[in-house]
Amino acid sequence: MNHPSIIGASIPRLDGRAKVTGRAIYTDDIKAPGMLFGALLRSPIPHGRIKRIDVSKARALAGVKDVIVGADTPQIKYGNWRLVPASQDELPLAVDKVRFVGDEVAAVAAVSSDIAQRALELIEVEYEELPAIYSVEEATAEGAPLIHEESQGNVSLVRKIEYGDLEEWFAKADLILEDEFKVHAVSHAYLEPCSSLAVPDEGGRVTLYTSTQTPYIVQCLLAHTLGIPENYVRVMKTQVGGGFGGKMELRPWEFSASFMALRTGLPVKFTLNRAEELSYGRRRHPMSIYSKVGFSKDGKLLAKDFQVMLDGGAYNAMGPTATFLCGTFGNMLYNFPAYRYYGRHVYTNKPPASAMRGFGAPQAAFANETQLNLAAEKLGIDPIEIRLINAMQTGDVIPDVATVSSCGFKECLEKVREISGWDAKRQAKTPNKGLGVGCFSFISGGVFNWFDTKYNFSAAEVKVFDDGTAQLASMACDIGQGTDTVLRQILAAELGISIEKIRLIAMDTAATPKADLGSWGSRVTLMNGNAVIQAARKIKDMLVPVLFSQFDLNQIHDVAFEGDEVFVKANPKKRMSFAECVYKALRGRRGEPLSAYGYYTPRDKGLVSPAFSFGAQVAEVSVDEDTGLVTVDQMYTAHDCGVAINKMAVEGQLEGAIQMGLGYTLSEQFVMREGHTLNNTFLDYKMPTAEDMPPSVYAEVETYEPEGPFGAKEAGEGLAIPTAPAIAHGVFEATGFRCRKLPITPERLLRGMGKLR
Amino acid sequence: MAKQLIELIVNGDRYEVAVEPGASLAEVLREELYLTGTKVGCNQGDCGACTVLVDGRSVSSCLTLAVEAHQREVTTIEGLAPSGETLHPLQEAFIEKGAVQCGFCSAGMILAAKALLDRNPAPSPEEIRHGLSGNLCRCTGYVKIVEAIQAASLKLAAGKEAR
Numbered sequence: 002m003n004h005p006s007i008i009g010a011s012i013p014r015l016d017g018r019a020k021v022t023g024r025a026i027y028t029d030d031i032k033a034p035g036m037l038f039g040a041l042l043r044s045p046i047p048h049g050r051i052k053r054i055d056v057s058k059a060r061a062l063a064g065v066k067d068v069i070v071g072a073d074t075p076q077i078k079y080g081n082w083r084l085v086p087a088s089q090d091e092l093p094l095a096v097d098k099v100r101f102v103g104d105e106v107a108a109v110a111a112v113s114s115d116i117a118q119r120a121l122e123l124i125e126v127e128y129e130e131l132p133a134i135y136s137v138e139e140a141t142a143e144g145a146p147l148i149h150e151e152s153q154g155n156v157s158l159v160r161k162i163e164y165g166d167l168e169e170w171f172a173k174a175d176l177i178l179e180d181e182f183k184v185h186a187v188s189h190a191y192l193e194p195c196s197s198l199a200v201p202d203e204g205g206r207v208t209l210y211t212s213t214q215t216p217y218i219v220q221c222l223l224a225h226t227l228g229i230p231e232n233y234v235r236v237m238k239t240q241v242g243g244g245f246g247g248k249m250e251l252r253p254w255e256f257s258a259s260f261m262a263l264r265t266g267l268p269v270k271f272t273l274n275r276a277e278e279l280s281y282g283r284r285r286h287p288m289s290i291y292s293k294v295g296f297s298k299d300g301k302l303l304a305k306d307f308q309v310m311l312d313g314g315a316y317n318a319m320g321p322t323a324t325f326l327c328g329t330f331g332n333m334l335y336n337f338p339a340y341r342y343y344g345r346h347v348y349t350n351k352p353p354a355s356a357m358r359g360f361g362a363p364q365a366a367f368a369n370e371t372q373l374n375l376a377a378e379k380l381g382i383d384p385i386e387i388r389l390i391n392a393m394q395t396g397d398v399i400p401d402v403a404t405v406s407s408c409g410f411k412e413c414l415e416k417v418r419e420i421s422g423w424d425a426k427r428q429a430k431t432p433n434k435g436l437g438v439g440c441f442s443f444i445s446g447g448v449f450n451w452f453d454t455k456y457n458f459s460a461a462e463v464k465v466f467d468d469g470t471a472q473l474a475s476m477a478c479d480i481g482q483g484t485d486t487v488l489r490q491i492l493a494a495e496l497g498i499s500i501e502k503i504r505l506i507a508m509d510t511a512a513t514p515k516a517d518l519g520s521w522g523s524r525v526t527l528m529n530g531n532a533v534i535q536a537a538r539k540i541k542d543m544l545v546p547v548l549f550s551q552f553d554l555n556q557i558h559d560v561a562f563e564g565d566e567v568f569v570k571a572n573p574k575k576r577m578s579f580a581e582c583v584y585k586a587l588r589g590r591r592g593e594p595l596s597a598y599g600y601y602t603p604r605d606k607g608l609v610s611p612a613f614s615f616g617a618q619v620a621e622v623s624v625d626e627d628t629g630l631v632t633v634d635q636m637y638t639a640h641d642c643g644v645a646i647n648k649m650a651v652e653g654q655l656e657g658a659i660q661m662g663l664g665y666t667l668s669e670q671f672v673m674r675e676g677h678t679l680n681n682t683f684l685d686y687k688m689p690t691a692e693d694m695p696p697s698v699y700a701e702v703e704t705y706e707p708e709g710p711f712g713a714k715e716a717g718e719g720l721a722i723p724t725a726p727a728i729a730h731g732v733f734e735a736t737g738f739r740c741r742k743l744p745i746t747p748e749r750l751l752r753g754m755g756k757l758r
Numbered sequence: 759m760a761k762q763l764i765e766l767i768v769n770g771d772r773y774e775v776a777v778e779p780g781a782s783l784a785e786v787l788r789e790e791l792y793l794t795g796t797k798v799g800c801n802q803g804d805c806g807a808c809t810v811l812v813d814g815r816s817v818s819s820c821l822t823l824a825v826e827a828h829q830r831e832v833t834t835i836e837g838l839a840p841s842g843e844t845l846h847p848l849q850e851a852f853i854e855k856g857a858v859q860c861g862f863c864s865a866g867m868i869l870a871a872k873a874l875l876d877r878n879p880a881p882s883p884e885e886i887r888h889g890l891s892g893n894l895c896r897c898t899g900y901v902k903i904v905e906a907i908q909a910a911s912l913k914l915a916a917g918k919e920a921r
């Protein structure tokens with residue numbers, strides 16, 4: 002495909018200079034005149050009733066300006082799934098029950114953070130403890146105590162997918178496998194702790210500066226919980242120090258800052274500390290997975306029965322979406338005739354799990370890919386070969402769900418086989434070393450409108466000026482992944498102007514067009530990119546007539562925008578600068594500015610996503626048989642993200658994903674006792690450092706996605722999926738131990754190898 | 759407890775500040791001097807986001823008491839390219855190589871790298887990785903950070919030769 006040269010270029014991110022000079026502003030960097038400091042009192046018990054709260058001593062402490070408890074607030078429940086009001090199960094501050102250690106009970110605003118902390122100690126809360134449950138098995142057992150009285154046996158949501166005749170296809174199978182898998186919780190561990198600053202505005206309005214991935218969602222839900230019109234809330238996203246799914250909901254401190262700012266008339270800021278983040282913060286869903294698969298003897302996958310219980314913790318958070326996507330990713334990679342998914346989202350007395358990079362897919366893939374390797378072994382088929390036999394292809398249809406409009410999966414498998422030296426290394430078989438494979442597919446944004454927005458999923462406003470510059474306004478949200486640069490590349494390509502000439506207004510919900518659902522589900526490049534293109538095309542429609550008049554053109558001509566110029570395609574001598582063209586159009590419009598809106602909402606794209614990425618990864622691992630330590634010696638990845646708009650940004654996603662995947666597989670986990678998280682420092686929560694990272698090579702398999710801007714699809718999350726199954730498979734090849742439980746700790750491995758009892 | 763008057767030389771500028779004896783250097787830099795380029799990711803000495811140079815040595819400013827820095831030279835990220843015009847080769851390399859994503863670790867990474875290059879002007883990738891082992895990054899997988907530091911070390915060496 003021919004596209005402008007800026008598409009695919011490795012343009013360094015445009016906010017890089019601000020970030021390397023320390024001038025980029027994150028929320029906690031902002032001080033507003035008269036600002037108060039907030040702090041949250043949290044439940045010390047996993048489950049209980051609040052019998053009595055007395056804040057009088059805290060209120061009396063000098064320097065304390067406000068103290069609030071649930072009873073002071075409008076007590077309106079919220080949750081991201083507005084489409085299903087019954088799923089909205091959270092209150093900003095607990096009213097009569099607490100459901101996890103860390104549930105927010107009261108908030109204080111004081112003239113210093115020290116005083117705010119001291120005030121917390123003066124709040125008296127009396128609880129009646131209730132029996133608590135910590136696993137999905139306990140939670141769904143007969144007679145288990147109910148964490149939310151309205152739930153059906155602690156199950157908050159059920160998702161079923163079913164197509165094909167399962168029994169019939171299992172009956173045809175030559176090999177049937179039944180396995181159980183368990184995956185654990187990990188932290189997003191974004192480096193920037195959450196921070197929010199609310200500034201009261203005139204007329205009962207509020208401006209919230211906040212570290213978020215979803216300003217629009219925060220605006221709507223904050224207004225809802227405060228009981229004020231949506232338009233009274235203005236959300237300003239500052240620089241965000243990473244999110245990975247952990248910053249995509251309304252959070253109690255956003256509510257508390259805003260509520261107290263409105264009460265006191267003063268700005269209020271909350272900034273969490275790392276212990277709060279790790280002890281009480283959102284995390285990836287642990288899951289208990291049962292999977293039954295049937296294969297023909299030549300390796301064709303015929304049927305899959307996939308049953309999953311997600312450990313959601315105390316509230317739904319983004320759990321419903323994870324429950325949906327887990328089922329979707331049980332069947333996205335391979336095309337087979339019969340599938341049944343039964344997913345249940347279960348409450349436990351633990352910090353809520355939520356969206357985290359891959360959103361249900363890393364867990365599903367660990368089970369699916371591991372089971373596929375088991376089948377390959379049983380059938381005597383090479384693990385990459387069995388994938389090729391079943392791989393999804395362009396044009397494949399998942400009944401009633403999606404059509405795969407571009408797919409380079411087979412090419413990825415071939416490529417990764419080649420670059421990893423798969424065949425030769427498997428032949429050679431070195432002791433204690435192994436090669437493992439894992440694959441992924443992921444969505445480029447979701448189709449299902451769970452937020453129930455009235456607006457388009459993405460929007461952009463483009464303005465052009467007679468100095469040859471442009472302005473792009475969008476609610477899309479750069480949280481480090483680079484969309485502020487990518488969207489400008491797309492606009493520069495479409496308008497044919499230099500990227501430096503584009504100013505970006507992002508993340509002020511009052512000044513950018515409605516709406517954008519935020520940065521999650523790897524949606525921004527495709528969805529907002531399409532909105533940008535639509536707006537740019539409308540602008541071009543305003544400019545083209547200038548050339549036709551100027552050069553007295555026959556209507557059969559076409560006009561090109563390139564290199565800050567506009568010219569007649571068939572006769573490039575007939576040209577003028579972009580600036581002059583805007584100037585003349587402006588004159589022709591008698592001064593009316595040139596501005597246009599563009600929108601994108603996926604339509605007629607099934608239920609899941611307008612486009613899917615694919616990829617395959619091979620991990621080369623060594624195991625020390627005495628210590629059980631796993632070392633990943635080398636990673637190989639081949640992936641299809643459509644046309645990469647910014648190659649360097651895509652590489653950055655892959656490299657970061659490997660760090661996260663490595664931690665998920667080998668070292669990161671929460672140590673919990675009776676609902677308390679015991680490892681709440683970065684010393685004890687072990688994420689990979691620079692020294693732990695394996696070298697990695699990769700290849701891009703370029704496809705052209707017809708639904709994507711310039712052929713692009715997602716690259717942000719899918720890459721976080723294959724690492725765990727690939728490493729686990731490598732460990733099996735090295736040791737003969739098939740790990741069905743994550744993480745693969747030395748202890749677990751030594752036990753599996755029979756060296757520890 | 760009574761505040762103590764200390765003198766800090768930050769990025770070449772002299773400041774007199776009254777600080778609590780228990781106040782960390784990070785807190786004083788951020789809250790008193792409003793040099794917010796120094797980030798606090800953990801406040802426990804575990805992430806390196808708050809790394810600054812004190813008399814040329816890299817320290818975690820969240821674990822360093824402000825009073826310990828009395829009359830010493832502190833370099834923060836704001837001081838690495840004081841003019842705002844020309845960047846330090848490390849800063850340039852971080853931008854060009856794509857070593858910055860969310861940017862929250864960047865100030866600490868760059869200053870840790872500066873201390874490393876001051877000690878060892880031509881580090882191997884392994885030495886760089888070792889030198890950065892106290893600095894966490896959740897976005898980049900460290901790959902481009904290591905590349906950027908290598909590129910900067912070459913550039914600095916070339917600059918020295920030219921002189």
Ligand code: FES
Binds near residue numbers: 797800806808821
């Ligand atoms: S903030 Fe100082 S080491 Fe993390």
Ligand code: FES
Binds near residue numbers: 896
């Ligand atoms: S760039 Fe985000 S933590 Fe390093």
